[in-house]
Amino acid sequence: METTRIKDLLEPPESANNLWYQQRGRHFERILNDMLSKEEMAPRTSMRPSGEEIDGSFSIDHSFYLLEAKWHAKTIPASALYSFKGKVDGKLIGTIGVFFSMSDYSTDAVDALLSGKELNLILFGRQDLLLIESGEITMRDAIYVKLRYAADYGQPFYPLEVYFSNEKQTNHNIQTQNKPWSILVESEADARIIDTLFKRFHTNTNFDVFPAGGQLAVAQLAEHLVKTYAANIGVFITPISDPDVQQKVINKLEDLGLDLVVLNCDLESWLGKYVSVEVYNAMMMLSDYNGKMARRYARSADLDKLISDNPSFSELLTKIGAQSKA
Template sequence: MDFREKYNEWLEPADDAPPTWYRKRGYAFEEILKSCLEHEQLDPRASYKTEGEQIDGSFFLDGSVFLLEAKWHKDELPASAIYQFKGKVDGKLAGTIGVFISMSGYSKDAVDALTLGKSLNVILFGKEDIDAAIIGGSSFRSVLKSKLRIAAEEGVVYHSTEMEQVSKDGQTIIEAFTYDNMSSMLVKQDSNFEETSDLVIVCEGTTDRELLSLLATKILNKFGLTKKINIIVAMGKMTIPRVANAASNIITNAPVLIVTDSDNDIGKTRDMLNRGVELDSWRCSIPDPEIESWLGLDPKEFRRRHRGAEMREKLTKLVNDLDLEELSERDESFKTFYDWIKNA
C-alpha cells in the first residue's frame, strides 16, 4: 500500500477507538514519514538510540543532516516536549537543525517559548504541513524549504502552509507560502489564490482562525459585501509581527488587521505589536483576555472538549446565534474587528 493511502487510513479514529489504536497510529506514522522521505530521496534513517537518548530519525537535505521527532497524540503538545527535543539537537554538530512534528498541534505558549529562546535550531510542523506534504499536492522538501527560509529571514519557527480565504460564500483553505527553487522565493501554490485580496487578518492560532472566518463570513453576508479576506495563522503571539511582515511580501495592496489576545495586559500587547510590525497600513484588535471571551467561552475548557470538526460545528452554532450589534456595543475589541470588516 502506498504511504499516502496508509496516511489517509489513520487520519480519523473511530468514536470508540481504544488507547492501543492511538499507539499503533504513532508507530504507523513513523513508517509513513520514512516512506515519504525515501520517496523524496532524502536518505532517511529510522529511529535510533545514542547514549542516554532516543532519536525518532534523521534525513539529509542539501548537504545538511536534520534530526526528526514525530508525535501523533490526542492533545496539543506542551513547550516541555519541544524543549526536550531541542536539548537533543543542541548536543549535536553546530548547525544541526531539528524538525519537530506534532499532528495534534502545540499548546498556546509552546511556539512563543521556543521563539524567545537563545537560539533557533528547531523547525515546527503541524498536521496541516504534513497534509500538504503527503496528500495536498506539495512535498515534504518544498514545505521544509519554505519554513527554513522564513525561519532564517523572519525568525518564525512555526509557519503554517495553510491560509484561509474568506468571502460571503464561505471559507476555502488555500495552500500557500511554498518555496520555489528556481526563484528562491516564497510563492503561492494554489492557482486559485489571489495575491491581491481586499483584507488580510493575522491571528495567533487555528482556533482563532476558525472563529474569525465564521464571524467574517457572517458580517460579509449581513451587509452583502463581496470582499475577499485572507486569514493567516502566526502559530503564536510573539511571532505575529514577523508573520505579518513576511506575509506582506506575497499579499499586496491590502490593509492588515492583527487579532491577538491581551493575556490580561492590553498595553504590553499593543507595545509588542508597535515595536515589531513594519507595515504601512495595519490595525489591531486585542480581545481581553482572550478571543474566546467574545463568545463567553473558557478557552482551555473549550479546546479540551471540542476538536476538529466538532469544534467547528460548535463554533458555527455559537456564531449563528450571536447578535453582532450587541457584541459590538459591549466589547471594544470586537467593535474594531466588526467595523474593520465593514469599512476597511
C-alpha cells in the same frame, strides 16, 4: 488497521481505544518515513544514541536533520519542544530539528522557543502535512520555505497555507486593492474559531484565516505578508502576560498600517459573553475537546451585540464586505 494516508487517520472510529491511538502514532511515523524516502532524504528511524530516544533523522544534500513526530489528543506543549531542542543542541553544529505534529502546538509552545539564544527548530503542523500529502508541495520545498522564513524572521513556525494563498495571488497578478484579505490569529485553534465565526457572514471579498503560531509570532508574519505580498491584513490580538511586550507588538502592527482587533481576553471568553444564558447552560453539559466550546460560542453568539460592542471588529467586517446571514 492498514493505511498509508494521513487523511484516513483523521477521524477515530467510535470503537477507538488506547491501542488504536498508539497504532495511529506508529502509522504516522511510517507515513513520514515513506514521504522522506520517496524524496531520497535517507531517513533513519527510532535512534537511541547513549540511551537518548530520537524518532529519526534525514538529510538533504549535505545538511542533516533530526525529527520528532507526534500525534496526541492535545496540542504540543512547550515542554515537548524544549525536550526536543535539547536533543538537537547536543548534536553536530548546524543540525536542524524538524518537529512534525498532527496535534498542532499550544500558543505558548512556539513563543517559548523565541526566548532561547539559538533557534534550531522548524515546526510542521497538521495542515502543513496534509498539503504535502495531497501533492500541493514536496517535503523538500516545504522545508526550504520554512527554513527561509526562520532565517529571515527568527520564527520556527510558518504555515504553508499562507505561502500557497499569497503565491496564488501573486501569480495571478491581482492588484492590491482587489486582493483577498489575510486574517491573522495566534494559534491553529484560534483560526478554527474565527473561521467558524466568519462563516456566519456573507462577504463580497475573499479572505483566509491564518495562524501565526504564537502571540509573539503575529507581528513577524504580518510584516512578511506586507513586505512580500502587499497584502490586506486584519489581526486579532489577545492579552500577552507582559503589557510592555504587548504594546510593542501592537505598535509594530500599527506601524505596518494593519487593521487590529485588540481584545481584553481570549477568544473563547470574548465570544462567550455574547451567548444567551440558556444556550450557555446547555453547552456546559457538552465536552470541550480541542476547543469545541469556543467554536460553539462562535456559532451561537449574538452577532448584532458583538458588532455593536466591538467597533474595531465592526470596522474589519465592513472592510471585507461582510454582512450577517441572519
